[in-house]
Amino acid sequence: MSAATGMERPRIVIAGGGLAGLSLALALKRALAEGIDVVMCDPALRRDPHGDKRSYAIAAAARRMLEALGIWAGIADRAQPILDMVITDSRLQDPVRPTFLTFAGEVDGHEPFAHMVTAGDLTATLLEACRDSGVDLRAEGVRGFAVQGARTDVVLAEGGSLAASLLVAADGARSRLREQAGIGWISWPYRQSGIVATIVHERDHEGRAVEHFLPSGPFAILPLKPEPQADGSFRHRSSIVWTERAQNVPALLESHPEDLLIELERRFGLQLGKLAFETRPQAFPLSFGVARSFVAERLALLGDAAHVIHPIAGQGLNLGLHDAAALAEIVTDAMRLGMDPGAADVLDRYERARRADITAMGMMTDGLNRLFSNDALPVRLIRDLGLGLVDRMPGLKRFFIREAAGVSERQPRLLRGEAL
Template identity: 50%
Template sequence: MLDMLVVGGGYVGLAAAVAVKQAAPHLAIEVIEAAPAGVWEKDERASAIIAAASHMLDVLGTWEEIVADAQPINKMIVTDSRTSDPVRPVFLTFDGAVEEGKPFAHMVPNVSMVRALRRAAEKLGIPIRHGLSATSFNTGSTRCTVTLSDGSNIETKLLVACDGVRSKLRDMAGIRTVKWDYGQSGIVATVAHERDHEGVAEEHFLPSGPFAILPLKNNRSSLVWTERTAEADRLVASDDLVFEEELQRRFGHKLGEIRIEGGRRAFPLGLTLSRAFVAPRFALAGDAAHGIHPISGQGLNLGFKDVAALAETVVEADRLGLDIGALNVLERYQSWRRFDTFRMGVTTDVLNRLFSNDVTPIRIARDFGLGMVERLPKLKNFFIGEAAGTTGEGNPKLLAGQQI
């Protein structure tokens, strides 16, 4: 019988398995992943990794490899304008350091992150079984029996669902969600440009939604371009000339000529918050527990915060001789993460509704608010700390760079 079975072999699932196994090597842990082996190598996207998450990845022994391909975010610029505006006034700027020499975030290619986490899992002897999904599970007093898509069964003390925002395991567990659709899609693409971005990230609030330019290595940037769903579908389906012309209108000419690298995809945007994060012998983590708007770049980082809290909960319970799958043990993890997740979900929801419109009185009010923040250094520093995940008391040890 396993001690922990993780369903979902993405960043969060792998990090959860590695974090627990590293701190408690005697525990038997496996990962199952529905996608075939090697599919992650085709992921062209990049993610913002905040300082707290990089601390955890450093403790897990993966950050040195990841950071070799990472681009520090040295500065953040926020504007509020229309696409047709000839000038985009800057309302707010953030210096990118939470302390000397340490940026509040890095942009990391997803391929590099998964590769490093897979190597860490393999080094710890964690089996990763591809091409399998969980079709059902039954919970008993001492174990959970999981039926896999090949007809086999696995018994485990704790089942951790990291199977994405449309989690089937969450539905099987009977956990309800708060959920709605924004009618927007996020276009994700990578562009190369003539001039150096100097590590500056830009967030342009446009009437259709935020348009984020996030710096990558080698004069490239990752785009998260929010549009109404119908318009996003049209843009993704258009030829390169039309797409790049529309892109240049929003991107501007500050970095010179731009060119799309690789493919482009659109993802529907919505809010999904699980009403519970745990059930007997069952825990949700990552997008299975929460899906939020990318306006703050915090989606994956929320998942890494889940990992840090869940790993500490499980490892400390094991050291005390407690049953790691017992509901009273798992409720500590839920209490640790649920409020922070709901707070971030509400924040991103309000920000998206506030900035994804062209109503003049609202524009005046929000621009006044941005200007006030720009003029209050202590408030700016607070927001930087919040974005980096370094503020607040009682954070899990891994997020502070400490061993469990």
């Protein structure tokens, strides 16, 4: 036992049981096993994870990470590969939506550049793997912390405290732990909301994702795994991310269901036949946010506590999983060298590893939203010309697909499919 910390071995406490936090916990325990204690604290651990019907696009690099962690096999049969993608740009009232850009959905070795999975399936699989690996799952929150030299005392919401080498704040965009650490937050609203829902349609989507750029914001149709029915048929489903001007959203969601379905059809189109809502539409205000620092003394920010971006490229969750892969690798390598996982030089490596990637992705999504949520005719002509040029340049299209897939030799080992 260390006299300085009062711990038999290093302990890492993760405040927040979302997908990024669970992935980090599992990666650390799989890599270091009995050499580390990993404690996850979140009141939401009391809930049934299968109740979360949201859907996420898991990029190829993140899928490789889940495979390296040994959990992809548990959800692969419920994951829908995105086989191709179509991008259009039009006004809502236009009778025809011309296609300006198409992408085949494959990267190296005919691997789909993304899969659609439900949050409930992925969360449940991660939770089971964390329990089996020895992660200490506690259904209570973290109220605060106090750094005491070589440790931080993590104060639990229901009383008591834990001595830790490192506290990971994965407690969302309104992170209390980030605020307590005095880390600044740069942000601005988009005056848009994202409406999300699962849609049922008559015809098969054939694995195609569609992004309609409309003046109020992008309208994305993302394919979900068809559900087999008792009569041998399939229930065809897609997830939508409907970006709308914030002032229009209350009236839309409060409208009669048939009126809302008409508005959906105007944006979705009828190429997949008759539509119906499988889940009730929910709206979330959209904004940009990034922490001035991703670390403080014995504290690291993870996921939405570190950054929030526009969903136009579907990269929010993937950025959080990249955080988890980077932090797990840095902590694992440090501990194998006998270093303190919460030491300043270790955390500085994490800051350097993530800052450029997050800044670049934030700037890209912010710029794309400002460019495409714009109905000015000269802007539309320029962007449509640009989309058309990209469509005619196979090398550039391959570059964009690899970027969307997150595939790079510079990525952390887990994102390359390699064990820590």
